[in-house]
Amino acid sequence: MDLFTVRELGCATEEGAQIFSDVELTLKEGDVVVVQGKSGCGKTTFLKCLAHLNLYSGHILFCGKTPRSYGIPIYRTKIAYVPQRPPLLPGTPRDFLATASSFKARRKGKGKKDTRSTEDLENPVRIAGSWGIDTQLWDREWSNLSGGETQRIALAIGIGFDTAEVLLLDEPTSALDQDSCLLVERHILDALRSSENPLKAIVWITHSPEQASRVGTRFLQFSGGSSYEEPTPPV
């Protein structure tokens, strides 16, 4: 079954200016759809529509069902949006982990006791550790982390919770040096190929043609207020 079926998708600003229209995408298992286009053409907005964080016109179905039919909180455990710059949150990454983990426990069923597993708390820390994030950074205020540290921690949470079937990545390595970038890329692609991880597909915004070639299996170009697919990565 197709993961995402996106038909005639359109999105406008609150003031009514159209950002894009008629966007079409059928996302299948194993796809890494690289999204490219000039700054301001609507790539982030597109990901937010998929994550049900933006109002839109047209149709988005996930496994044949609307996001609302899953219940939006459950939908968001299946579709993980990792923003380019996570909004400045209060507290520390570990606070965030604890809160998000308790939410996941609620998802697992009414009537059960706290099903929060230590894995939920440990996986992201372990993954981020493999990308050079010292454990003590999890107890530092978000506001005192560097861009690259914030990016790796947010990504490690998105992957480490082991519930996401689709990752929506908004320039996930834009603040990283080349070695860290390659390390993170490899980890994400390994997670996609691993039978132990529920991850089935990725939609990945990047401004880097090199990264697009390394990670992409399909190439969606935003331009002129809509989108089209390219058979190969743009050079």
Ligand SMILES: Nc1ncnc2c1ncn2[C@@H]1O[C@H](COP(=O)(O)OP(=O)(O)OP(=O)(O)O)[C@@H](O)[C@H]1O
């Ligand atoms: N909440 C909003 N209110 C008004 N305009 C918005 C809003 N969100 C996005 N826009 C506008 O919509 C357009 C698309 O923004 P978006 O962030 O999706 O672009 P992008 O392609 O991801 O850009 P970049 O590559 O620079 O990250 C921009 O012109 C932006 O200013």
